[in-house]
Structure formats: structure tokens, C-alpha cells
Amino acid sequence: MSLVLAAEAGQVHLTSQTRIVAAILAIFFMFMILELIRRDSLQERYSVIWFVAGLGMLAGAAFPGLLEVVADLMGVRNTNVALFSLVLLLLLGLALNFSVIMSRQAAEITRLAQERAIEQAAAEVRNGSAPSGEQALQAEKQGLEG
């Protein structure tokens, strides 16, 4: 009931409690990213986007007016809807970004495997450990005759 009323009242304001929780989460989140980089579990070039997300979270908690401005820009009356839409869009973008990175890496891995296979076959030819077609044919003929 109160939810409906709140929605009808127009803007829903963040309480100071949620702002504090959000700020703590954002700071904790960014420390986690730092720690992952420090332990070499995350490369710097993939961490930028997460810092941006963390800073965005912090900014939203520090200046709740910001969220209302964004909601107005989006033409959404309810700031919660604006917040969820933004987060959803961000996650969608990130997921797509990962698919692109994954495709590139899959292609690189394939090429690496191919290069190794070719290099190995070429080495066999150089060392003469692989029988050429002619030699094998000769050996077979001798085998048949003998």
C-alpha cells in the first residue's frame, strides 16, 4: 500500500540508510577490484569498467539528486525504475563486451594451436623422422615383395 502511495507521490527518495549502505558497498567493491589486480587475478585493462561502475555507485549514494536528474532525463517518474534500467543496461553492455573478448580469444587460441601443429609437422620433415610419400611407397613395395 505504501509502495503504491510512494509511486503516486512521484519521486521516490533514497533514505540516508540506503545511501550509507550503497556507499560502503561501492567502496568495498572497489577495494575488491584493487585486491584482484594486486593478486594478478584481474588485468588492469579489464578493471577500468569496474572502477567506473564503482565510482558511479558512489556518486549515486553521495548525490541522490543526480539520480533524480537522470530519471527526469529518461522521462521516468520513479527513480528506482531509472536506477534498475541503468544497471540492467550496464550489465547488458558488459556481457556483450565479454562475448566480443571471448570470440577474439577463441580465434587467437585456434590460430595458436594451428601454428603449433604446422610447426611440429614442419620440424618432422626437417628432421627426416617423417617418411615422405615416396619412401613409404618404396617400403611398402619391398614389404609386399619380401
Added chain:
Amino acid sequence: MRILVFIPAWNEEAAVGGVIADVRRSIPGADVLVVDDGSIDATAERAREAGALVASLPFNQGLGAALQTGYLYGLRNGYDVCAHLDADGQHPAEEVARLLAEVKAGRADLVIGSRYHSGAVAASGDYKASFSRRIGISVFRFFLTLATRQRFTDTTSGMRAANRRVMALFSQHYSPDFAEIESLQLAVRQGLRVEELPVRMLERVGGTSFLTPLRSAFFIFKGLVVLLVGQFRPRHAEAEQ
């Protein structure tokens, strides 16, 4: 003229030796390369015993990547023409020799061995396709013909012969998922001369086809998406030289 015949093989220890022997009998001047696609059985050993050179991919990468390895090997090592055939014994090497003759004579850049070409049916009725496979075949045939404005009857044939222009193109651009169909579309779009030749193929000796009706439907859907996207791909410079 240096000839390379390559055979993509994944866990084909039972059949690969016979295929290599067949190739060496029918195409005596050719170097034979088996691209071992991460087999966990004795495919590589059997291939070496039969006198083939082996290029082993460290893990299974799929047919497209295995074929591309063959094209890349041919390009790097200066072969003039190359051909490939399946490792399961469905493709008689004397038919591959006929494809190679077409490329050597300069009548085409890429020649596909077709089971369904009008001439092939008359040649023999050895090969019989299952129902779901036949549906897939006619769908792809229709859409590939539409996309390339050239008539193709056997879009998924794994028996092909090619010259260096094709090696240059395919070693750079070869779809890992839908190798057979997309490569035809790509080659025609690049202005290469692609030709079909009726060939005789044999019934699969061992093993079962991976196609169930549901898988076939998914396979067809995926293929159509790939063909549609392929129509909007940019043209590449590799094949022009």
C-alpha cells in the same frame, strides 16, 4: 607442380590408415598430411604408420579449424594445389584425383565433389542420405544458391580441391562453426571460380551420424543465420593477389 592432400581426422584410428593408403595409390605424386584434431585415440600413430605427415592440434578445435590448418600448411609450404577428403572412408581417392585435375587444368579455383549432382546419381547409387539430412540439404542448397546466384547441389561436401588463391583466402578467413557452407559463399563473393563435379561417395563404414531431428533443426537455423550474416561481410584482399 606440388600437390598436398590433407585429411582432417578426429578419433578415426580405424579408418585413417586405409584412407591414406587409398590416397597414395590414386594420387602417387602428392604429399599426404593428416590434421589430427585433438584425437584421444591412436589416429596420429596410425597415420604415421601409413606414411602420412601428421599435424596435431593440441586440443579438439572442430572441423573448420582442422581444415584451415591444412590450407595454412599448404600455403606456407609452397604447394601449388591442395585437396582434402574425410578420414572416415566415405571419399574414394580416385574421385579426389579428378577434382585435382580440374584445378591443375586451371578450369576452377575451388572444386567441390558433389554426391547429388545429376551426373553423380547416374554414376552410382552407393550413397543414401537419411530423411532429416535430406531436408537440411535441400534447405541449404536453396539458400546458398540464392545467396551466391550459382547452383550448388552438395553444400556440405568435405571433398574439395583448391589452388593457392583459395589457400590464401581460407587460411585467413574460415568460419570455425559452419565451415563448409560459409566457405562456399565466401569464395564466390571473392570472385573465385567455384565448380561442382559429380563424384561417387560410399556409405559411412562405422559410427553414426550426429544428426537427430532436433539437432538438424538447430543446425539449419544456425546455418541460415550464418548465410545471412555472410551476405553483409566485407570483401577481403587475400584472394586477389
